[in-house]
Amino acid sequence: MIPRYARAQMTGIWEPESRFRIWFEIEAHALDAMAELGVVPESATKAVWDWWATNPAIDIARIDEIEAVVKHDVIAFLTWVAEQVGPEARFLHQGMTSSDMLDTCLAVQLTRAADLLIADLDELLAVLKRRAYEHKFTPTIGRSHGIHAEPVTFGLKLAQAYAEFSRNRARLIAARADIATCAISGAVGTFANIDPSVEAHVADKMGLSVEPVSTQVIPRDRHAMFFATLGVIASSIERLATEIRHLQRTEVLEAEEYFSPGQKGSSAMPHKRNPVLTENLTGLARMVRGYVTPALENVALWHERDISHSSVERYIGPDATITLDFALARLTGVMDKLVVYPERMRKNLDRMGGLVHSQRVLLALTQAGAIREDSYRLVQRNAMKVWESDGRLSLLDLLKADPEVTALLSIHDIEERFDLDYHYKHVDTIFARIFGD
Amino acid sequence: MIPRYARAQMTGIWEPESRFRIWFEIEAHALDAMAELGVVPESATKAVWDWWATNPAIDIARIDEIEAVVKHDVIAFLTWVAEQVGPEARFLHQGMTSSDMLDTCLAVQLTRAADLLIADLDELLAVLKRRAYEHKFTPTIGRSHGIHAEPVTFGLKLAQAYAEFSRNRARLIAARADIATCAISGAVGTFANIDPSVEAHVADKMGLSVEPVSTQVIPRDRHAMFFATLGVIASSIERLATEIRHLQRTEVLEAEEYFSPGQKGSSAMPHKRNPVLTENLTGLARMVRGYVTPALENVALWHERDISHSSVERYIGPDATITLDFALARLTGVMDKLVVYPERMRKNLDRMGGLVHSQRVLLALTQAGAIREDSYRLVQRNAMKVWESDGRLSLLDLLKADPEVTALLSIHDIEERFDLDYHYKHVDTIFARIFGD
Amino acid sequence: MIPRYARAQMTGIWEPESRFRIWFEIEAHALDAMAELGVVPESATKAVWDWWATNPAIDIARIDEIEAVVKHDVIAFLTWVAEQVGPEARFLHQGMTSSDMLDTCLAVQLTRAADLLIADLDELLAVLKRRAYEHKFTPTIGRSHGIHAEPVTFGLKLAQAYAEFSRNRARLIAARADIATCAISGAVGTFANIDPSVEAHVADKMGLSVEPVSTQVIPRDRHAMFFATLGVIASSIERLATEIRHLQRTEVLEAEEYFSPGQKGSSAMPHKRNPVLTENLTGLARMVRGYVTPALENVALWHERDISHSSVERYIGPDATITLDFALARLTGVMDKLVVYPERMRKNLDRMGGLVHSQRVLLALTQAGAIREDSYRLVQRNAMKVWESDGRLSLLDLLKADPEVTALLSIHDIEERFDLDYHYKHVDTIFARIFGD
């Protein structure tokens, strides 16, 4: 976890205090269920919850102190609880194995992390939608291979991003369901010393579903799918960040990250305004993607379990969720405040002297009876002149002056092919598909 | 694609002939829709389909010959079709861009590949279910950290595998939906020169849904999710393969890959029977996982599209699906014919002299009034003797001979804790959760 | 292996014929050494080499036929050799294990592949050097964050690429040494049934060094290092390819991939010339990088060996080397024929109205006695006007008209700060560091 790429709420999920609180809840709910079964006395569950009702501070230093002696984090925690609650606490954890609590706790933490990430996506989607509508009909050039192709609108670019992050939201909800299971099934998952009803009760109370079959641990294909999904979301972040970085290039400059009045882009070069936020997002995306493979390698545990997954999850549990949370929020900020330059978009769109309309002229010539090869030749010989003039010549002017062209098309017909709105007649259709209105 | 790790049906999807057939269908359906719109004459669509109805062979050599001249695969194909159909073919592809066809074709191929993989999973699931029930109550030792823990049944191991591959099936169905979209939207996705109804018609005919917003290409987050899902499935394959490899170890030998009568394990060592199929599956899993990161890196295309994704997909489209198809089928074969040795499982289970029952004795002593520390000490001092005897001594015998133990528990009470069935009382519960019956 | 991304010489290394020839050589050299030891008769080695001297065709169909029966590739090959040579061939392979031959063969193949890749790098380096000198003093703008920074020369860009690929060459030579070892040490590497002198002789003849300790197989950390090195080289290819893609953008257009006279960039848009080769290289780089992780995962074989690495190597051995060979050759072609537009470079350099010189003015003002904050303010207030004019205003003009500036600096002093050559005074130094002359 890198503090500068971390936000408090997500970080909080992974702090010792949160973990201990979740541990307590799991153990106490399990105790309730055991009391219900008559396996432990009602007095035990009462004692434990009465203490909790006093809203006790979690004494992490003391728990660490005990752990230094007993060398086992779960036993240390239970010992500390026993110090607070008294002898009734001895019924806690009965018939359970450490993983019952640890894996269920991880499920709770990842579920909460997923909820924050879903909320992050909702904020990003809201911003993208607002700005997509704002620029629904702002003309800009569409580029394939970095080369001018045909006109689009800036709103369409944002609508595509909205659609992509909507898919990511749906994927994340599925991935959340994948890791939201509770296992309290004992040393090898047979419920030998604990009744399945305990698991069902804890699952219900912690907002999880029951793990159908566990083997001391919850199977790691679930977690692999979760982290793989985060990797996909990170890749979408990289895509949008890369778009902004391109748009802010000196020669393009169609949009810019917001640059606050007093901000310095470079101590040495006063004219610099760099897309540092989106460059940063590109790097963060690499990290979140980098956590996918270790998560995949975690699946093939030996037999009923080995503990090789644990160290990996100590890293990637916090690192992947904290980094992605930060990245989504940063991207939302960038898109929210993005400075858009419609005039510059228009200027770039026009700078190729109308070459972007070449396809339409080509089609018109063919429809007017020219065979395709001739049409292509007629357009290309004029287009190449424009191209070589670096946009100083105008394709429209050249075509109107080309007798072979005007033999086939009237001036009006030619001009009609240079109409930008022609390209935008289905923008409403596309918006309706995405935003449903 | 490595022929020895490839099966015909999946390979067929990726062969030129299949691709050209899909191309034809996309173009011809698009033509239908355009005729419906009155953009092209009905005669064109009739000519094209009439030719197709003759079930013409695809002349790949001729198409390649044309491509060598025109340097464009789509134009080469259309030219060849025109050679066959005649001048009416000139209306094909009108207003479309190459990616309209190429990306939709990839969607069809991946969808068909997904269907084969789903069928593979169904076969694997059927085998796992059959064998899980066969060994529902075959006792075997559960192991954590590779060390004997407590008894499970071999059927439970297989039931867990069944549950894991059921999840993978659900994930694959979701991933299939993700890539099953059709885009026919023109050079930058604006439908400038083609009506959205063409896209809708082709989507319907090809069994796809409509891509809500494309940008010449279908967005690659869809493909990234698809390949990431294949990576998760591969990891589950590795898990089960690793289990078999462990079980076949000389010292464990609880199960073996089927070894046909005449087969030689080693030219040099006549006694060898090696788990080569599951070792092979471990390697294949690495490959399928290795394709995940390139797919994730493909997401961040520049602006409306660049073509960097294309070469990646030429590799991983076939390689990932063909390899996974082969691996699933091989795993199904391994599990179908797996030779299981229940006697050896029982022998291994017992070889620790009953140490696997130590926890139950511990709990019994505690319930009989001993404090936990004393119970632990009593069990451990006997357990350690058994351990050091390498299973020659019996924990049950030692406990019955330990006066401090018998002071707390009757001989009958002690013996009861060595009952294997105690561990299996919830096997039915778990099976019902998984198999629903 | 994708034919379109493959070149004949590298592909040849991985073809069955090449493999069988290497197999023969390993076995025959081993036989020589055994004859020298008196373990096998001299007549055997004579018979085998005499047959080989007839330059026999390798009958792959027949070998495959035998393999279909014996189910073992090495035995099939030896059986075929015996069919050709006669009974003297029975001494071949004596005391050896299949891996002795297979792993040594892989070492030979990877070594030859490395040699081709080193030759590829040499060709690329030669082109980069030639073009670096050609453009040693071609002014162009240096960009950080995609934003204009200060002047560089195009030759410097190429010199940096030269330096980077020189490092890659050195790394590849080290990686080649890592995999160039021969192991002929028997079933578990103890030389129980074969003398170490056989290994030494074969190593010498095949141009390899002796593997100090093998365990049936050559340890896979060697191969991991080799493929990791290919991944680094691929990343450098991506870097240079990305540079070209940027330079070819419509708005930048400082360089272009060579576009042959008749070539069509787009069937629909006649004005398009796309950087498709460098985009393709970007995708190929992703693939070569994708093979690194499977190679790393291959290291941890179980005990003396398991065979999980084998399937991985059947993919990545050919795929990584063939793809990288193709990519290096393609990159060399791109750089060789790259069309460079010095006028456009100069135009872009100047388009910011001289803002690139802002730092020098800042330093001059400070040296003239202004405190840094004042200097910054004076430069920035003029720079911002230029920036907002989109390069129509000139920083030099504005500074010369700013009385606060001219109070500190003479017109001559100001003008001197706009001297491009000032930035190039150490180009010779840098070239000397890289090219040594």
Add this chain to the structure above:
Amino acid sequence: MIPRYARAQMTGIWEPESRFRIWFEIEAHALDAMAELGVVPESATKAVWDWWATNPAIDIARIDEIEAVVKHDVIAFLTWVAEQVGPEARFLHQGMTSSDMLDTCLAVQLTRAADLLIADLDELLAVLKRRAYEHKFTPTIGRSHGIHAEPVTFGLKLAQAYAEFSRNRARLIAARADIATCAISGAVGTFANIDPSVEAHVADKMGLSVEPVSTQVIPRDRHAMFFATLGVIASSIERLATEIRHLQRTEVLEAEEYFSPGQKGSSAMPHKRNPVLTENLTGLARMVRGYVTPALENVALWHERDISHSSVERYIGPDATITLDFALARLTGVMDKLVVYPERMRKNLDRMGGLVHSQRVLLALTQAGAIREDSYRLVQRNAMKVWESDGRLSLLDLLKADPEVTALLSIHDIEERFDLDYHYKHVDTIFARIFGD
């Protein structure tokens, strides 16, 4: 960075205090060189070093405070230095760009980290060598595919590990050289405002070599190679860790991680001693490998630089080196204290009833005149009986009782083939290759 997987010395390299100290040294040495050039007054360098000689505490809180205002870490640091030193400090950093200091600082940090890792490897190598000699002739079974193959010694296993980590040491030294360069070359690497001699001086003082051509930043192929090398080392750690995990399995139990007298393997199961350290190492290896791909993706920065690499390096700089340092030290501890059970090794070696000698009998029969097929049949029919008896029958006894065998070999000849020492005659040879003595 996860505290439980971190050691103080390596962590120290990455702490703010260390970074600021390196920053100071770089800036002060640069100042010296500039004074030597007459660009800055001697008094400045004297003032700066005089202050440093007072061994001032680094006031991180104050630096953070300044950074909160100026939003630039380098400026914040320089401002704080100026607060301490006085006006003479204004000459610091003149003509330099932030990256000059930041990249050179990273080079120093990575170099120091590499030195610690090399020292870690030296300690591991020393332990491996000691234990290899200790068990040079401790017989144990060699296993391929997890199946018994032929005898080796435990010392040979350790010698192989020694050889592998020796290679890793050589690779790390090469990787260290790759990242040990200094760049002080200004905004785009042209030395426009700073003389190359400054760079040379700082490089010399900081123990680095000069970066031949930088572009504001040091090229990232260097760092990619460094982190890729760490990934290879991690994979070797996983290999040895996996070996120990296998050896500690209940059924094998030929070696065990040291288990201190009072330690509890499981709160529930008193008999458990789990290989948790080597399982943990397996997980840590996954993480270090996971950092390789982000490092490779960092290479393709845009033009002269973008800052996307920076966030990646904030994670993987510390995380990869701290984790690997911890893992190497943990592995050294495991190997140092590893409890080896030679009797159990011997028992396992013998448990297959002498099957491990089958190959030698096969060869003897062939040399006695039997054709290979007959030899194989004779050995196999006896071997299979032993196999099916699960080692209760003895291959030697059966062969001596098989008249077809004794017709070819005397009892003495047969017995001689069951001599373990036969397999160990070249152990000295192998040790000499590795340890050179």
